[in-house]
Every structure is written in structure tokens, then in C-alpha cells.
Amino acid sequence: MRIEAAVRDDEPIILFDNVFKSFGDFQVLKGISLSIAAGERVVICGPSGSGKSTLIRCINGLESYDAGHIRVAGLALGTDDASRRAVRGKAGMVFQQFNLFPHLTVLENLMLGPMRARGMNRAAAEEIARRYLDRVRIPEQADKYPRQLSGGQQQRVAIARSLCMEPGIMLFDEPTSALDPEMINEVLEVMAELAGTGMTMLCVTHEMGFARRVADRIMFMDHGEIVETAPPERFFSAPESQRCRDFLQKIL
Numbered sequence: 001m002r003i004e005a006a007v008r009d010d011e012p013i014i015l016f017d018n019v020f021k022s023f024g025d026f027q028v029l030k031g032i033s034l035s036i037a038a039g040e041r042v043v044i045c046g047p048s049g050s051g052k053s054t055l056i057r058c059i060n061g062l063e064s065y066d067a068g069h070i071r072v073a074g075l076a077l078g079t080d081d082a083s084r085r086a087v088r089g090k091a092g093m094v095f096q097q098f099n100l101f102p103h104l105t106v107l108e109n110l111m112l113g114p115m116r117a118r119g120m121n122r123a124a125a126e127e128i129a130r131r132y133l134d135r136v137r138i139p140e141q142a143d144k145y146p147r148q149l150s151g152g153q154q155q156r157v158a159i160a161r162s163l164c165m166e167p168g169i170m171l172f173d174e175p176t177s178a179l180d181p182e183m184i185n186e187v188l189e190v191m192a193e194l195a196g197t198g199m200t201m202l203c204v205t206h207e208m209g210f211a212r213r214v215a216d217r218i219m220f221m222d223h224g225e226i227v228e229t230a231p232p233e234r235f236f237s238a239p240e241s242q243r244c245r246d247f248l249q250k251i252l
């Protein structure tokens with residue numbers, strides 16, 4: 001398959017056209033269409049099992065899809081390895097679990113991607129690693145091992161690690177769900193700052209304060225469909241669907 005590299009200015013940075021995906025008999029995405037502009041900040045919420053993780057994992061090729069079309073940063077994302085690899089370099093992902101390498105220091109964790117995937121030498125990789133460790137406000141933790149850090153600090157390292165790949169898009173899948181309550185805000189703060197830099201961001205989160213403050217749009221998913229999309233003011237004050245009202249009542 002041919003991979004187109006050019007991005008038109010007016011083209012959405014993420015485009016789903018009628019995307020379907022099943023696990024065996026279970027249909028997890030039921031005709032998802034969406035369009036996200038460069039620099040947009042979108043929060044995805046919805047009940048557990050509604051397909052949120054599957055949707056964002058499709059964006060960087062971690063999950064394949066069965067039907068429809070996906071374009072990311074001007075690339076047609078097919079089911080072939082080449083296009084999935086190409087897209088993965090454009091979209092960084094932060095998970096609920098931090099997935100840091102325990103036997104590497106913070107700095108080494110951050111340098112790995114730039115050296116292995118971007119072909120940088122040690123000096124260049126270290127420079128970029130320190131830059132993004134600064135960005136997440138823990139430059140003093142560079143030589144520690146992950147186990148010596150709090151959960152909030154580890155998640156900030158994980159965010160920095162994604163940023164070291166200098167992606168145009170950052171995907172977050174419930175990045176604060178595994179954290180103790182007192183550490184949630186430090187991670188949300190870093191994410192809010194990132195949102196202020198013009199980064200395109202898609203966050204699956206149930207932190208509705210963050211959504212209200214940072215999101216341009218909120219998407220509500222249920223049973224494999226995007227049921228409702230609205231800017232935060234409208235989403236919280238006048239949700240259109242009963243499913244969305246029920247959900248909000250449970251979490252707010």
C-alpha cells in the first residue's frame with residue numbers, strides 16, 4: 001500500500017470514516033466517524049467497556065480495525081505493518097500503567113526512543129531527554145530508578161518519554177486512574193500545560209474538572225458508538241441523550 005506523506009493544511013489530523021472493529025463475535029466499534037483538527041484537545045468519556053481504549057489504540061496502530069478508513073497526520077493507516085509503524089511515530093501514547101523499564105534510570109528510559117527509533121546519538125538523546133524532563137517538572141529525578149519515584153512522578157516520566165519522540169499528537173488512556181488521589185493533580189497539571197502548547201491531544205479520562213478546563217470538545221461513547229460530541233459548557237449543562245445524562249449523573 002502506498003503511504004502518502006503530505007498533510008494538507010485544511011486536512012484533519014485524525015480522521016475516522018465509518019470504522020468497525022470486533023473481537024471475535026463482539027463488536028467493539030460500531031461505525032465510528034470523527035474528525036479532529038490539528039491542535040484540538042478532545043476528551044473521551046463513557047462507561048467501562050464502551051470501546052474508548054480500542055478507539056484510541058486504533059489511532060496509533062496498536063489495534064487493527066476491520067472496516068472503514070483511518071487517516072492520521074496525512075497518512076492512510078492500513079492494516080500493514082509499514083503504515084502502522086509510520087503512524088506510531090506521529091502519535092505518542094500514555095497508558096494507565098506507566099510501563100517504564102525498571103532496570104533503567106529515568107534519563108535512560110527517556111533516551112531509549114530517541115536513540116533506537118529516531119537514530120540520535122547519546123548526546124542528542126540526552127539533551128532532548130533533559131528538555132522534556134524539565135517540561136514535566138522533575139529534572140532532579142534524572143538519575144533515579146522508576147521504583148524510587150512516586151506514581152505521579154512515574155507517570156510524568158512516561159509523558160516525557162512520549163514527548164521525546166516529538167509526536168504531533170498525544171493520546172492518553174486514563175493516565176490518572178492508577179494514581180493515589182493526591183498525585184492526580186500533578187499529572188493533570190502537566191497535561192494542561194501541554195494542551196497550552198498547541199499539541200493535538202486525545203484523552204480518555206473521567207476527570208471532568210480537567211475536561212471542563214482543557215477540552216475543546218468532549219466525546220461521549222457508549223456501546224461502541226460516539227453518542228454525543230459537544231464543547232464542555234454544552235456537554236455538562238445540556239447533554240442531549242438520556243445515556244449521556246445517566247452517565248454524568250453517576251460520575252459527577
Ligand code: ADP
Pocket residue numbers: 023028046047048049050051052053054055
Ligand atoms: P473501554 O476502554 O471503554 O473500557 P475497551 O475498548 O477496553 O473499552 O473494551 C471494549 C470491549 O472490548 C470490552 O468489553 C472488552 O472486554 C473488549 N475487549 C477489549 N480488548 C479486547 C481483546 N483484546 N480481546 C477481546 N475483547 C476485548
Ligand code: MG
Pocket residue numbers: 052053054173
Ligand atoms: Mg479503557
